[in-house]
Amino acid sequence: MNALILQGRRAVLAAALAAAMPWAQAQSDKPVRLIVPLTTGSTVDTLARALGQPLARALGQPVVVDNLVGAGGVSGTTQLVRAPKDGNTLALVSSNHVINPAIYKTMPFDSLKDITPITVVGTVPLVLVATNTLPVKNLRELVAYAKTHPGQVDYGSAGNGSVLHLAAELLKSEGGIFLTHIPYRGTGPLTTDLIGGQIQLAFLSVTAAAPHVKAGKLRALGVSTTQRSTVLPDVPTLAESGLPNYSFDAWLALIGPAGLSKPLVQKLYQDVRTTLALKEVQDILAAQGIAPVDMSPEKTEPFFKTELAKHGALVQKAGAVKD
Template sequence: MNPTPSRRAALALLLALGSLATAHAQSDKPLRLIVPLAAGSTVDAVARAIAPGFGKATGHPIVVENIVGAGGIPGTTQVVKAPKDGLTLGMISSNHVINPGIYKTVPYDSLKDITPIAVLATVPLVLVVNPALPVANLKELLAYAKANPGKLNYGSAGNGSTLHLAGELLISETGIDMKHVPYRGTGPLITDLIGGQVQLGFVSISQVGPQVKAGALRALAVSTPARSAALPDVPTVAQAGVPQYGFDAWIALIGPAGLPKAIVDSDYAAVKAALASPEAQTAMAAQGLTILDKGPELAPAFFQSELAKHQKLVKQSGATLD
């Protein structure tokens, strides 16, 4: 008797997971998962959420290691220089494709020196304004900005940050004139948004959701092509009147260049299994993330297009960090 399609799919998954131990030799050794950002960041939260399931699927104990500084360059450098045995991987963010434009020297090629394994999730951003600003929606904001050129200040988490580039893309698509105010992180930015020192900015939904619900900030639009489940009543920027706009930060799993295909494929199967766990799903939802399914076949093209897009925005912004 031939197995049913559902039984065939289940068998295929079991065979894929069963091959992980073969692809990952010496399974008693720990797998080092480098997060080139601070503990407590969104990327760090994702790494720790999937670590238990990822470790179970690969047969390795997972050690999440934070190596911070210079937009993630020191941590990513350790990933690209690691042996090609699959025991050192990296959990990176959009900074990876921004850094070549804002740093004069990056000690690796952002495309050639990595092996993309999976793009795990996107981080929706929301455009918020201080409630004292007399605008109720994005169209009114754009009209206000055009009537008052150069008078609006938009804040970000720093020069060349994703929050900065999200604002630059809005300027590019609409022709409005706003002044950029860089902060040292999102904490001070949110404080000054609420206080009115800056009038608007793009911030990740997880970081300002409570302030939006409390009325301390007004949400005008989300940056992603589709609405966010975390703010279902807030339209996208495209829906709100800027049809070509689309911007989101993202999180991806990479290894050093030349990682054997067997390891890449098994890691992709393992991370998919980890993301499907209730614990990971809950953690991702709490961060306001949208889970993606871009594996080793789709991830390289994604990296190429994101590098081109972000480098164009960096050049437009004139941002530099050294």
């Protein structure tokens, strides 16, 4: 009889703990599926794989990176929003998450209501680079040249509505200049044509541009963020080069499906913070030009809202809406 009473008390205690600590239900041998809605080898994918093992140690669960590519990240994120709300399915997304609602006339989910923002993990500075045939050495010379040669300076991007496209549209707006947009299918052919002189200007990630800048094949005119990049420390920011209001970066964030409990979100956030503090992770991020960010869940949601409005306005101005 005493054994039955003790067993009953244990059951009641376990239920109470589960109610008080709902995140404990996600702590199991079941792997955490970390969806990456972009291609293998992308910056998002590299970060996800860098976080994988150390994050698994912090979570106490295996982490499996799952690349689900399509429609600029929409396909993979669709799988996330349909996942159970137990913390076992997460996604690492890029700025595309807040750009896509402005680009596509219809979306299978709401980029705010159907997710739980957990934390912004890092930002990726971009750098404005020019071919050596363009007769400018810095941003001020570029603005002056573009104003005297309206429409005669071509810039390339990784496609309509891409981060590289919107960074250039902000440059046009802040600089009061007109540049001709040449969209490419990815950064590979874009970089090849830029080095070859088929186009004159483009934004690239600092890690993609750095080898060509150091080899003298491209000329760096300015970094897109308000702080200089450790990858190209001698290159000034666009803000300090004559466009004081210019600030643009690509960012990476961890999200879950809508409805994750606050205690679970806080635990996930703290586990990511612990992981980002590890030297092995910091070294990988530094090599990729990723600047770690410590943004709490309470700040991440309003950040998403601000970024949705900012990028939506840029997409409309650029006319990058797709059917």
